[in-house]
Amino acid sequence: MPVTLTGQLVVAISSRALFDFEAENEVFEAGDDRAYMALQQQHLDVPAPPGVAFSLVKKLLAFNAGGTPRVEVVVLSRNDPISGMRVFRSARHYGLPIERGVFTRGASPWRYLKPLSAQLFLSTNEADVRQALAAGVAAARVMPLAARASAAHPDELRIAFDGDAVLFSDEAEQVYQRDGLAAFREHERARASQPLPAGPFKPVLEALHRLQQSPDLRIRTALVTARSAPAHERAIRTLMDWQIEVDEAMFLGGLAKGEFLREFEPDFFFDDQVGHVESAAVHVPAGQVTMGIAAT
Template identity: 40%
Template sequence: MSVSFHDYLVIGISSRALFDLEEANEIFETQGLDAYREYQFAHEEDILKPGSGFPLIKKFLDINAKMNKKLVEVIVMSRNSAETSLRIINSLEHYDLDIGRMVMSGGENISRYLKAFDVDLFLSANAKDVELAIEDGYPAGLIYPHAKYDLPSDQIRIAFDADAVLFSDQSEQIYKAKGLDAFVANEIKNQDTAMEQGPMAHFLFRLAQLQKACANTHYLRTAIVTARDKNAGIRVIKTLRQWHIIVDEIFFLQGAKKADILASFGADIFFDDQDIHAGPASEVVPSARVLPTNNKEKT
């Protein structure tokens, strides 16, 4: 019987986002494919260390066990070829990750396969794959390199920037062109007009569905962390109401540092469109950039 991926929250994650493959990738970048192949063969039995996306994926898969029902599907999507992928498979088994599906593209871009699995979120360390995914209307983030994080909770905690992430970049373009005062005036004037959906909106909707499926369990918590102040934030609140979406926590920082709030929140991942915010955040919590593209709406 065929599987309908629409029944699950589907996360596609690259092997470099799930595991720490930076040493192997550096060999590929500096010495070429043959050296990379030899390195992977020589280290085939060496278990990979967790990467930036590992805690998030582990917690999502734990939901299936806690609910005694499959609600989340994770697919490893790797540019490795089949012959160099055994180290990844061995590491999946070592950590007892319930991941059975893999894409091994042999160097080709991964984004072309997102539709086949109806992916709701794609995390990758390859900028081109992320750009193409967002252009095709799939929520995607360029994950920052692995660092050791001390995440305080077993609960899944996901944080989003607002403009150009959950919402379109139309308001942000006013800020860039005319400045802060014009931006705030526009948001107050249009506070009853819902903003258009941004690149990560579909993922937020799917998270809301997962929260309903796990009602009264408190397995998942969401937050918006934005540089907007409270006056410009009114439109954020009213847009979420019109979308029929409840976000657990919202922070209107008026330009204060996002990293400090994210560390206190204990985000398993934070999505932002600007390196000036996502970079410092990645030093305290796993973070991913939502790259600018000509977005298409995911259907």
């Protein structure tokens, strides 16, 4: 029988999102990929430092302890195969059981998401993220200089999500952008009992919710949104309709999200608006979901 990843949460991640290759990337960005490959080859036995999404990946892979395959992490990278050797060696150094990888040497790797059955793609490359989202895969552009995750919760995975254009569609955000705050509030108040359409990250939240049903797994989720009352009700009722629970909900009414996320201490935060992501990245690992009317 062929190997299958069916039933697992499959996360595809670029090498720069998983490990800190910023120094090497400066050589690559200079346009000399041969020098980049040579540099990586010289450092094959030097473990790369952890990157922004390292804590997220480490905790996700820990869910496979005990022999039950629940999460698969695959490196999906524009790196060349030689650099891929360093990625795998670095993963082994840190005890990350990552066995699969696709390395495309500069070509866009998003087309391999479908055969991998990936439900989430994390990359520092904005074009790749946009292509993944257009193909129907939840994806985020990782901020490579974002803060690293807190070590305060070593045995609990913590993930925070924005609402509109992330968990939900950007239907309501379009009203806000077009007609202003008062119209947005009235639009949402009048539709409080009508579930919002799903956004790109609904399947990810569903997968986490399924994992939470296992008593030996500790996951804490948060909805962190610029919504405030009365627009909060539609968001909560939508989650109720989906039969998905979040552990915390923050309705901030436009307040900067960064300091609230600092207190929640997530392993990762997803938002569509670059301003919110930049506010968050000062304090926590963060990525931008480059989709929807407000994502530019």
